[in-house]
Amino acid sequence: MSDTFIIPTLSTERLVLRAPGLQDAPQHAAFYASDRTNFVGGPLTAELAWRNLAMELGHWALRGFGRWAVTEKGNDTAIGIVGLWHPMGFPENELGWDLFDGATGKGYATEAAWAARDYAYGRLGWTTLTSMIDPRIPGPQRSPLGSAPHLTTTLIMNGLAASKSGATPARRR
Numbered sequence: 001m002s003d004t005f006i007i008p009t010l011s012t013e014r015l016v017l018r019a020p021g022l023q024d025a026p027q028h029a030a031f032y033a034s035d036r037t038n039f040v041g042g043p044l045t046a047e048l049a050w051r052n053l054a055m056e057l058g059h060w061a062l063r064g065f066g067r068w069a070v071t072e073k074g075n076d077t078a079i080g081i082v083g084l085w086h087p088m089g090f091p092e093n094e095l096g097w098d099l100f101d102g103a104t105g106k107g108y109a110t111e112a113a114w115a116a117r118d119y120a121y122g123r124l125g126w127t128t129l130t131s132m133i134d135p136r137i138p139g140p141q142r143s144p145l146g147s148a149p150h151l152t153t154t155l156i157m158n159g160l161a162a163s164k165s166g167a168t169p170a171r172r173r
Contacts, residue, residue, distance in 0.1 A: 005060055007068070008123075013111065014108070015070055017083070020056045021057075021069070024069050025049070027078045032048070032049035063086055066083055066084060067081045068081065070103075079099060082112040084116060084120055084124075092129075093130065095113060096132070097113055
C-alpha cells in the first residue's frame with residue numbers, strides 16, 4: 001500500500017474513464033438500489049452503496065489499479081464503472097463492468113472495457129485477464145469484449161463463469 005496513489009484518466013472516442021469520487025455517489029446509489037445489481041452484490045441501501053464506492057477507491061490504494069467511473073465526453077455524470085479488479089479470493093486479475101440505467105445498449109461497455117484492457121496489458125504489463133460472468137445474465141449484457149478468439153479459457157468460481165483473455169488476441173473491429 002502507498003500513502004499516495006494516482007488514478008490515471010483514460011479517454012476513448014466517446015468516453016472518459018476517470019477516478020471515482022463523491023460526485024458519483026447519487027448514480028452509484030441509484031444503480032445499486034436496482035434489481036439489476038442482483039449479479040453484483042445488490043441491491044444495496046444508499047449507505048452501503050456509498051461504502052461500495054469507497055471500496056472502489058480503496059482498491060486503487062491497495063492494489064495500484066482499479067475501476068474507473070465512466071462518463072460521456074463533455075458530461076461528467078457517471079454512466080457506469082469499468083476496470084480492473086482483484087479482491088482477496090479471486091484467482092487472478094479481472095476486468096469488470098457495470099453500466100448504470102440509460103447507458104446500456106450503446107456500446108459503452110465495449111469501448112470502456114477495451115480501454116481498461118489495453119491499460120492492463122500496455123501500462124501494467126499483464127499477460128492475462130479474466131471476466132467473471134454470471135451465466136444467468138442475459139446474453140447481450142454478458143461480455144462487452146465479445147466471444148471472439150481472445151476468450152480462451154473458462155473457469156468456475158463461486159458459481160461464476162470466467163473467460164480468460166490472453167495478451168495477444170484479435171484486435172478490436
